[in-house]
Amino acid sequence: MTVTYVIEGSEVTGLERFWEVIGEAVNGPGGYFGRNLDAFADCLSGGMGTPDDDDFVIEWRDHAQSAQALGHPETARYLRRTAERAHPTSRVRFDTELTEALAGRGPTLFDRLVEIIRERTRPDTLRLN
Structure with a gap:
């Protein structure tokens, strides 16, 4: 069932x-x-x-x-919070995704x-x- x-x-x-x-x-x-x-x-x-x-x-x-x-606004909020705790090697990716989210683009x-x-x-x- x-x-x-x-x-x-x-x-x-x-x-x-x-x-x-x-x-x-x-x-x-x-x-x-x-x-x-x-x-x-x-x-x-x-x-x-x-x-x-x-x-x-x-x-x-x-x-x-x-x-x-x-x-996108909630995504940007999430990315900001997550980036603060991210490993330094991941920060570039988070920053790129955050820039896209703030511009209303990306997933x-x-x-x-x-x-x-x-x-x-x-x-x-x-x-x-």
């Missing part, structure tokens, strides 16, 4: 809220399903609330609202989250509504 996890896109107001929404969708109130991009990717690989047989769907309702909330956090879901799950797992 396929399990469906619903992300209410209208509730996603930024990256921190996304972590709460996806955590609760998969694991109930106060649930955890990653608090950074790497942990999210790991959670999608199994053992963190999703069925062991990968028979699940993520239905992202009102995804356009999430895309806006996780757009957004929404794009990255969708990409992670598509890379770590079956092709039909993500449904954007």
Whole structure:
């Protein structure tokens, strides 16, 4: 039986809220399903609330609202925070990505989250509504 996890896109107001929404969708109130991009990717690989047989769907309702909330301004905010903690050899990459995000170009956090879901799950797992 396929399990469906619903992300209410209208509730996603930024990256921190996304972590709460996806955590609760998969694991109930106060649930955890990653608090950074790497942990999210790991959670999608199994053992963190999703069925062991990968028979699940993520239905992202009102995804356009999430895309806006996780757009270039939120991406720039994320990149600033992440760059502060990054290894010096990674700072050039973060600075380049930050410059692009501030100019409204390049992938957004929404794009990255969708990409992670598509890379770590079956092709039909993500449904954007």
